[in-house]
Amino acid sequence: MSFSSYKLFLALFAGATLAGCAGNGAGLDANGQPIGSSGGGTTPLTADFQSIQDHVFTPICSPCHSGASAPEGLMLDAGHSYNLLVGIPSNEVPALSRVKAGDPDNSYMVRKIQGGPGIVGGQMPLNQTPLPQATIDVIRTWIANGAPQGTATPSAAGAMAKIQSLGNSVPSTAFSVTQTSPLDNTTATSPVNCIVVAFNHEVDASLINYTTVSLERIASTPGDSADVMGGVMAPPVPSNVLPATAALAQGNPTVIVITPPAPLVTGTYRVSVRGTGGGALADINVHTLGSDYSFTFNVDVSP
Numbered sequence: 651m652s653f654s655s656y657k658l659f660l661a662l663f664a665g666a667t668l669a670g671c672a673g674n675g676a677g678l679d680a681n682g683q684p685i686g687s688s689g690g691g692t693t694p695l696t697a698d699f700q701s702i703q704d705h706v707f708t709p710i711c712s713p714c715h716s717g718a719s720a721p722e723g724l725m726l727d728a729g730h731s732y733n734l735l736v737g738i739p740s741n742e743v744p745a746l747s748r749v750k751a752g753d754p755d756n757s758y759m760v761r762k763i764q765g766g767p768g769i770v771g772g773q774m775p776l777n778q779t780p781l782p783q784a785t786i787d788v789i790r791t792w793i794a795n796g797a798p799q800g801t802a803t804p805s806a807a808g809a810m811a812k813i814q815s816l817g818n819s820v821p822s823t824a825f826s827v828t829q830t831s832p833l834d835n836t837t838a839t840s841p842v843n844c845i846v847v848a849f850n851h852e853v854d855a856s857l858i859n860y861t862t863v864s865l866e867r868i869a870s871t872p873g874d875s876a877d878v879m880g881g882v883m884a885p886p887v888p889s890n891v892l893p894a895t896a897a898l899a900q901g902n903p904t905v906i907v908i909t910p911p912a913p914l915v916t917g918t919y920r921v922s923v924r925g926t927g928g929g930a931l932a933d934i935n936v937h938t939l940g941s942d943y944s945f946t947f948n949v950d951v952s953p
């Protein structure tokens with residue numbers, strides 16, 4: 651092999667390596683963007699909930715924060731994140747909401763991704779490279795703008811749908827529960843400071859009281875049916891009903907937050923929502939659930 655052909659071989663080899671690099675996306679995604687910079691695909695990160703979900707919560711946070719065992723009960727997958735963030739007290743520092751609409755500085759999630767003093771536990775994403783400041787700033791802007799669930803600048807189709815919905819005094823779907831936390835029939839392994847019941851429509855706040863929303867402790871040992879104190883068949887024993895408070899989540903009026911007098915300890919609990927009869931829970935268009943709703947969960951927190 652002459653010297654010049656050796657050089658040519660090297661040049662070809664280098665060329666092939668470069669081509670392979672671009673093609674395989676080592677360090678780059680399918681759009682030639684650095685991996686992690688565009689988790690949501692082709693669009694850049696913008697200060698609206700959907701974009702933050704697609705770029706940050708789904709790819710970076712939900713691998714840990716999903717399912718019944720999500721840390722601190724915080725599920726950040728697309729189906730659950732909004733209603734567990736906006737107006738929901740943090741489990742680690744219950745005096746702060748995870749996201750306080752309009753107030754990024756007092757949103758515990760912002761403190762957790764920024765790091766620094768005033769947080770319990772680690773900076774998020776835990777044990778990974780912190781989010782770039784530019785990403786944190788976009789999240790702060792979304793919160794400062796009121797943390798809306800929809801896009802800030804509605805599309806023509808969205809505007810049309812809104813006009814149509816204003817024309818209809820009756821919502822097209824029946825009033826119903828869409829989400830609970832803890833999830834039904836699961837076991838929470840972090841202390842439960844609050845319980846979340848999310849609905850598909852805005853709830854009439856004036857109907858939230860102890861006759862429409864209740865929390866009972868039905869067993870002191872998870873899964874031990876022999877220990878049921880106030881079963882489904884028997885009328886609930888008053889002492890099992892916890893003097894919890896229930897209110898709409900701040901800035902998120904489709905969600906009811908139930909706060910027990912103290913974090914729930916090991917046991918089995920039932921939340922009931924009365925959807926029939928006089929004074930039943932209803933949405934702001936006076937539609938009741940049509941039937942009573944309840945869900946049960948265990949708490950298993952080793953002391």
Ligand code: HEC
Binds near residue numbers: 713740759774776
């Ligand atoms: C490697 C797993 C992991 C990843 C990834 C992760 N977290 Fe966490 N997160 C945890 C654990 C474990 C805790 C509880 C212990 C702690 O705070 O250090 C937690 C706690 C939290 C809390 C406190 C919740 C409360 O109610 O007090 C917030 C807020 C949070 N994470 C947000 C995020 C966000 C936002 C992301 C993505 C940018 C993220 N986390 C990514 C594991 C993770």
